[in-house]
Amino acid sequence: MSYAPDDIRRKAKDGLAFIILPLKAMRTDYAFIGVTLIVACALIGVVPILNYLIAPQTPNKAKRETYECGMETVGDTWVQFRAQYYLFALIFVLFDVGGVLLFPFAVAYNSVNLWGVIVVSLFALTLLAALGYAIKKGALNWE
Amino acid sequence: MLNGIPLYWYLIVAAAMFCIGLYGALARTNAIAVLMGVELMLNAVNINLLAFWRYLTPESPAGLAFAAFVFIVAAAEAAVGLALIISVYRNMNSIDPEKLDLMKL
């Protein structure tokens, strides 16, 4: 847990010096995200508690009822969900996972030759073909 | 980053996660929960792949490539598996693997 001034000066270009400084000790750029996560959780988590302490608390049965247009809740929470939702999520997963593989390629784009571009184009077209199938089958129609 | 963490820590955590996933895949009464167990197992595998990559061959992209393909396989597996479960539920009104014994003689 020590840091060298030279490294700081070199790294100061990369980021706010007062943040990079400690990160040198932990050899990571991610520590700051972890700290922000904790700080944000603390600052934001306190808000509902404060609200609970400040605001008047006079709950009654009618207030604690589920808000469904003033009617009494009938039956279970589940209305009939349609498989449509699942199909949207399905196509999303397809492009999400495919897209993740495109990012390293995008970084390496300058050092890739035309063959690499062709491979990635084919990959992207495969994804597009799946989308085309979904559209043709009417999987993405909202009725 | 690796300050003081030996490789076997990762291997043991991954092994524990794998075994928990295995238990889930074998002992749950709901097919979706079974798939959750399988996802845990795939995650454990991925931890191992990346841990070996980091400790043994950090210069080679092989470990990263394998981890990426595990991601793809996991996504495809979850998508198809859950679609099958939804379809089975629609036809049988149950997704308990023990009760789905149409194929049994």
Add this chain to the structure above:
Amino acid sequence: MTVAQIVFILLSVVGLGAALLVVTTRNLFHAALYLIASFFAVSGFYILLEAGFFAAAQFLVYIGAISILFIFATMLTRTVRGMVPRNSQWQAALFVSVILFVAMLLIFSPANFSLPFGQGRTFGGAEWQFAEVPNKPGVLRDVPASSINDFGRALVDLNQYGIALLLSGLLLLIGMVGAIWVARERKPREILAERARMAAEEAEERAKAAAKAPEVSVAHAAVAHDAHHH
């Protein structure tokens, strides 16, 4: 204890605890949320392993996409609450899992944890050196700065993983086609038409078989009858 070790222990407590809750809770929606917590901890492990890209990819793919699939499927099948947590073979499952874990623990542990079988770190004819790797000075190398660049180049290089990339695209395509075909909603009219078509095909086949070889058909019927008895 270094900071990294503390973070590691916290992450493994969160990850394994959440994983245990995934396989024991009765509420399937809660199981999905615990699964997300477990994914989150795994993403933290990737950051500790200096694979930041995979940490983010874990977030995007597992937390952002696959867990949504799980939650949607949970809602569609209406089996969220009151699930029986264990089936009839749970003791066997627990036994197998624990045995497997103990075996892996013995294999992966460092030498001073010495194995009760085999010579030193030898197991199954192979020498398991990796348990010691990080303790040897000079053995552990840094991740090169161009790591993602190399990975991207290898991924599209036909001599390395280019074919695998194309095949995985194909796998995704086939998987999606299958999943859409299975999960799409059929209109009642379509279902009836499909059933009628299947029945017609079956009848046609039966008629064809009967016309072709009556004696075989009788034998087949006998076998079927027999099987039905069993």
Add this chain to the structure above:
Amino acid sequence: MDIINNLVKDIGDGIAAAIIGLLGQGLAADIVIMAIAAIAVFAVASGGFAALTYAERKIVARIQDRVGPNQAGPFGVLQPIADAVKLFTKEDTTPASADFWVYQLAPIIVAVFATLTFTVVPFAPGVVGTNLNIGAFYIIAIGSASTIAILMAGWGSNNKYSLLGAFRTVAQLVGYEVPMLLNIIPVIMLTGSMSLVDIIERQTGVNGGWGVPFIVIMPLSALAFLISGIAETGRSPFDLLEAESEIVAGFHVEYSGMKFGLIMMGEYMNALGVAVMFSVLFLGGYGGPILPPYLWLVLKTFGVFLVLMWLRGTLPRVRIDQLLNMNWKFFVPLSVINLIMIMILGKVFVSDPALFKANGGILIQPFAQVIIFGASSLALLILALAVVTRRVRKDRLAEAEVLQQRREANQQIAAAMH
């Protein structure tokens, strides 16, 4: 001039030096400094949230020929504070049948992950929370956490309408995440790095870039990114999740008091995040002449947000089927085609002699490359719009015909009833 330009950086360095002087170098000082920086990031995000709620109410009011908030303070500038006080003193009811922890955690998760977006945004040269080498990818990844929080809110409320609203919202959000993802890839491709600092430097021409913002080079990507960003944050005209007339108030119908405030805060921070991302990725971030860099970023972000407000003030809400069709049948295929086009153009027309030597292609001047990229992107956009306009017109005519038939049938029935 230098003092003004480096103002933020110098203040930060000063604070860090003071803390190190106080605590000495070591873990304690590291953690304190990082925590202060984290609070600074949070302050920027929530300060932006407060300022934007005021600005939006004022500007949308002007667009709609109203006055907007004018009671609290001069010109109503204290309105955000008044709102905060109001929300803090409101009773916070939890439905009796709610799934307690899920219900309580959802708004916190929305707000926390919206804050995390700002940890990688470069505010000025050298002023960045942390310059991740995967910055652009990280922002997309963090953004996907809000879908989980929305599902948690919808489920936790234990209310049919909030669950339904959550499902519809998620169907929309996940859809528009895809074009966002696909349109960041060309930016990364032409930069050769995912770091946001590198992306800005490429646009400002510090490290041998073109010195041209990416919106000139890829207008189509920029437009698709902006529109899908608006849809991703669920703002008008894509605010189906809050369509009061249809699904009460979407997934947060059960939330009251400050928990509702946190959800609003998360949504605004996400919108602000999209505006910042757009100015960093396509408008050159903090780069610009004369004015100090951080001011440029603020100006650009506010300009983008102004467009968002303008759209909100003028456009009617779209229907959910139109929304989803537009995404899956127009934006996603267009983005993939655009991506492939840019990939191939970038390999055929090369401006860097070293790359030309390595991979071949046609060597041209950098400005010619910019013109080729921009022109082909625009051409693709115009072509796609032409095709889609024709298609949509056909669909709409068919729809009108069906409606006309139904109306006639109803009239006949009514006549028969008489």
